[in-house]
Amino acid sequence: MTKVTMTVNGKSVSGDVEGRTLLAEFLREGLRLTGTHIGCDTSQCGACVVHVNGNAIKSCTALAADLDGADVRTIEGMANADGSLSVIQQAFQDHHGLQCGFCTPGMVMSAAALLKENPKPSEAEIRTYLEGNICRCTGYHNIVKAIMAASGQDVSAIAAE
Amino acid sequence: MPKDTGIGARSKRREDVRFLTGRGAYTDDLAMQGQVHAVMVRSTVAHGRIVSIDTSAAAAMPGVLAIFTGEDFVAVGGNPAGWLINSRDGTPMREPKRPVLAHGKVRHVGDAYAAVIAETHEQARDAAEAVAAGTEIEELPAIVDMAAAVANAGNRVHDEIPDNLCFDWGWIEDNRAAVDAAMKAAPHVTTLELVNNRLVPNAMEPRASIGEYNPGTGDYKLTTTSQNPHLTKLLVCAFVLGIPEHKLTVVAPDVGGGFGSKIYHYGEEALVLAAAKKLGRPVRWTADRTESFLTDAHGRDHVTTIEVGATLDGEILAIRTNTLANVGAYLSNFSTATPTFLHGTLMAGPYKVPHVYVNLKAVFTNTAPVDAYRGAGRPEATYSLERAIDKMARELKLDPVAVRRKNLLKPDQFPYTTPVGLVYDIGDYHATLDKALEMADLAGFEARAAKSRAAGKLRGVGLSTWIEACGIAPSHLVGQLGSRVGLYDAATVRVSATGTIQVMTGAHSHGQGHETVFAQVVADKLGVAESAVEIVHGDTSKIPFGMGSYGSRSLAVCGSAMDRALDKIIDKGKKIAAHMLEAAEGDITFENGSFSVAGTDKAKSFGEIAFSAYVPHNYPLETLEPGLEETAFYDPNNFTYPAGAYLCEVEVDPDTGKVTICSFTCADDFGNVMNPMVVEGQVHGGVAQGIGQALVEHTAYDENGQLLTASYMDYTMPRADDLPFYQVDHSCATPCTHNPLGVKGCGEAGAIGSPPAVVNAVIDALHRGGMTQVSHIDMPLTPARVWAAMQA
Numbered sequence: 001m002t003k004v005t006m007t008v009n010g011k012s013v014s015g016d017v018e019g020r021t022l023l024a025e026f027l028r029e030g031l032r033l034t035g036t037h038i039g040c041d042t043s044q045c046g047a048c049v050v051h052v053n054g055n056a057i058k059s060c061t062a063l064a065a066d067l068d069g070a071d072v073r074t075i076e077g078m079a080n081a082d083g084s085l086s087v088i089q090q091a092f093q094d095h096h097g098l099q100c101g102f103c104t105p106g107m108v109m110s111a112a113a114l115l116k117e118n119p120k121p122s123e124a125e126i127r128t129y130l131e132g133n134i135c136r137c138t139g140y141h142n143i144v145k146a147i148m149a150a151s152g153q154d155v156s157a158i159a160a161e
Numbered sequence: 162m163p164k165d166t167g168i169g170a171r172s173k174r175r176e177d178v179r180f181l182t183g184r185g186a187y188t189d190d191l192a193m194q195g196q197v198h199a200v201m202v203r204s205t206v207a208h209g210r211i212v213s214i215d216t217s218a219a220a221a222m223p224g225v226l227a228i229f230t231g232e233d234f235v236a237v238g239g240n241p242a243g244w245l246i247n248s249r250d251g252t253p254m255r256e257p258k259r260p261v262l263a264h265g266k267v268r269h270v271g272d273a274y275a276a277v278i279a280e281t282h283e284q285a286r287d288a289a290e291a292v293a294a295g296t297e298i299e300e301l302p303a304i305v306d307m308a309a310a311v312a313n314a315g316n317r318v319h320d321e322i323p324d325n326l327c328f329d330w331g332w333i334e335d336n337r338a339a340v341d342a343a344m345k346a347a348p349h350v351t352t353l354e355l356v357n358n359r360l361v362p363n364a365m366e367p368r369a370s371i372g373e374y375n376p377g378t379g380d381y382k383l384t385t386t387s388q389n390p391h392l393t394k395l396l397v398c399a400f401v402l403g404i405p406e407h408k409l410t411v412v413a414p415d416v417g418g419g420f421g422s423k424i425y426h427y428g429e430e431a432l433v434l435a436a437a438k439k440l441g442r443p444v445r446w447t448a449d450r451t452e453s454f455l456t457d458a459h460g461r462d463h464v465t466t467i468e469v470g471a472t473l474d475g476e477i478l479a480i481r482t483n484t485l486a487n488v489g490a491y492l493s494n495f496s497t498a499t500p501t502f503l504h505g506t507l508m509a510g511p512y513k514v515p516h517v518y519v520n521l522k523a524v525f526t527n528t529a530p531v532d533a534y535r536g537a538g539r540p541e542a543t544y545s546l547e548r549a550i551d552k553m554a555r556e557l558k559l560d561p562v563a564v565r566r567k568n569l570l571k572p573d574q575f576p577y578t579t580p581v582g583l584v585y586d587i588g589d590y591h592a593t594l595d596k597a598l599e600m601a602d603l604a605g606f607e608a609r610a611a612k613s614r615a616a617g618k619l620r621g622v623g624l625s626t627w628i629e630a631c632g633i634a635p636s637h638l639v640g641q642l643g644s645r646v647g648l649y650d651a652a653t654v655r656v657s658a659t660g661t662i663q664v665m666t667g668a669h670s671h672g673q674g675h676e677t678v679f680a681q682v683v684a685d686k687l688g689v690a691e692s693a694v695e696i697v698h699g700d701t702s703k704i705p706f707g708m709g710s711y712g713s714r715s716l717a718v719c720g721s722a723m724d725r726a727l728d729k730i731i732d733k734g735k736k737i738a739a740h741m742l743e744a745a746e747g748d749i750t751f752e753n754g755s756f757s758v759a760g761t762d763k764a765k766s767f768g769e770i771a772f773s774a775y776v777p778h779n780y781p782l783e784t785l786e787p788g789l790e791e792t793a794f795y796d797p798n799n800f801t802y803p804a805g806a807y808l809c810e811v812e813v814d815p816d817t818g819k820v821t822i823c824s825f826t827c828a829d830d831f832g833n834v835m836n837p838m839v840v841e842g843q844v845h846g847g848v849a850q851g852i853g854q855a856l857v858e859h860t861a862y863d864e865n866g867q868l869l870t871a872s873y874m875d876y877t878m879p880r881a882d883d884l885p886f887y888q889v890d891h892s893c894a895t896p897c898t899h900n901p902l903g904v905k906g907c908g909e910a911g912a913i914g915s916p917p918a919v920v921n922a923v924i925d926a927l928h929r930g931g932m933t934q935v936s937h938i939d940m941p942l943t944p945a946r947v948w949a950a951m952q953a
Contacts (some may be wrong), residue, residue: 002716011580017851018283020283029192032181032192034183034186035183035185037187037365037366037417038367039365039367039450040450040873041451042873044878045365045450045873046872050838074183076183078181078182078183079182085178085182089181092181093174093178093181095172096174096838096839098177098180099672099673099674100365100366100415100416100417100671100672101176101177101181101185101417102185102364102365102366102479103365103673104180104182112247126881127880127881128881128882130880130881130882131881132881133881134365135849135881136351136363136365136418136846136878137365137418137842137846138845138846139846139847139848139849139850139879139887139889139911140840140845140849140884141842141845141884142375142845144886145886155888157891158886159449159841159886159887159888
């Protein structure tokens, strides 16, 4: 067991982890932050995307023991300080960008990372960026639309939600 | 003016807030006090005889609490098939036992023959490896190919079934001679052999189950990833473990997609309950993604020859199909209904066809069980038909749009009895076709094709006009057809003293947005705010009964039950109002949330009636009961028949064979629409799955029965950059004639109508590019397959 201490959603947390414990497992089982989901075992689906030191990563590819001192942000830390939905979260609701909700935390985390590096992405840029996030419900239409809307673009010409 | 609340409004989904903030509660998110972990030990060979299982080494490993093998479940029942199909000769289908854990033989890669329970997941996993190391399995030749399975009498998936045939079904057998004669006399016969490729549903949430047992009361609880908690409860109690039905609660909490794969009861659910009883502690199991690939019920997997007899001007005279349908190693709960009554009955499509006959042989193989996947039988029927009609039009040098117009049923021909046993109540297939052509700007196609040509690409357009039978299902009909269950649904409406409302529904929402949409219906009908209504689903201890969500049935069947229960609430409210207002019950009207005496200004609000129902200080108790809660069961008297027209435009790169979807247009008739935003989302998702099937998704077993596509590294899921924005419309609505909301269902449409539109478009592109030798390419239309066809 290794003791790790990290900042998660602005709070300092620590725990003892095995060498094989993944960040996703530490978040879910160690900290009970179950919004980060595990949808595959091969780093393909993106349901487990979180931000580590400001970068979007798949938390199933990172070992918790490697992340001593890291600054981690999960879906539980994405709402505004008053608890209201952030601009991206609100856009997902407004444009029906989620159905079963399982891939949604990863989608929101990826969308946030995209908009940080590219504040007004084109449709094609959004679709390319989401290559590592699989959604089985929405056909991506409303996810792409929600991200465009969250970036302040007019989406009224795109077919309905 | 669009409404902003109630029926027809684009109400935002209330469930989104918890999902967007990480506060969803999916099965694997739940932690139970004192919980322990189960890991299944699965066969690595497709077919083998279990010689011995030595668990002693595993049992001695740290943290190991119990090990189960098939031996432990010999005395209990199997997981049954829900539908009895008889063969053409009248003999019943073969139904081998599907045990909780394999016993004697393993029959597909992933077939679980043991399970380890340990304090931690890692300990259980380590010990499961030790069980596997202590197991001797004599490998037998794998039966993978369906034609070989039927032909080879020497090698059997189930020792008692010599030809690996589950049934040989004819629909309708009495049609056969007339179809043969019509086909023989037809001036033109188009023949097409095609494969409907096997798919893995791939809900993003892997299956998971938690079993609990209270030794003090004898109560069991199963929390599980189910679309259908009441059915799971019934199967576990009545067929598998023999638990008294009142001692088991099944909870399906937030469920991360289903698409059919979570309709069924699986062995892991029985295993965690049995283990919880043995250990007196909660036992949890969660599939990893490869286990999902290996053991979730797969979809499709038909090999079909379809013949269409026609006049030279394209009038369809007869349709005949012969199909081999893979059921895999065991019969999953709906696996015998899916290729038969959800497939053969749709083989007339939306067309007026005098003669139709379907022959289908269901075959056991050493592969995962195959069952209903989004659309379930109807995509297979639609694909065969829409591909064959396109080929027929091409052979006769006719316009595929004109051929469809010629054969589509006309609005004045309803109700229409098909030659394959259905009565379509209403529809306007010409309207949806016209709408799709207009939306897709078919008139401008040639200009777009010229532009593509200039860029070195081949452009094509493909059409599919489709129908489905939904609102599953009228019990009186399905009972005659072999169903062993009724397919009604139920709802309870509970009004509280303060006028807020809970509705307990048998339908289960796992992405469809029932919590929002059902509340819109209630709010509209009772004249209350949507926020005053809560929809409760997925807990058998709270809900009267239900048959779950699949087959586009939630609103059409459960919504109708809810509507009936709301009628009873209004009737009871009128009784209460009559008492309070000292008027005759017959003089009370209910409108906009207010009970009033007709022709007067005397009225009581819904809230006042609710409060009175629970504070009945002066009720005439002989004639008026306190309380305001009503239950209704609703059994439909027919299927519903959504229909539509889909148009797909593609570009094919002649150098690589890569297909790009340029546009996809859907004109659907779903009857009345409760929330257009949710309906459009359902169509988007279904179309994406259909495009996935047509272009990228494929389930590959090798000749040894090893699943080659058992992770997202190998099974291609459609990604955002594979797909376009879709154009969807549902304005050509003909409300269902036989349910109170006039709804038809929309969940499966996209997956049903889209694959043939895509393939027809690719074939069209190749023909326009001069490759007229290409009459068909089997899905998925990967660059390699398209390129190879172009070189032929």
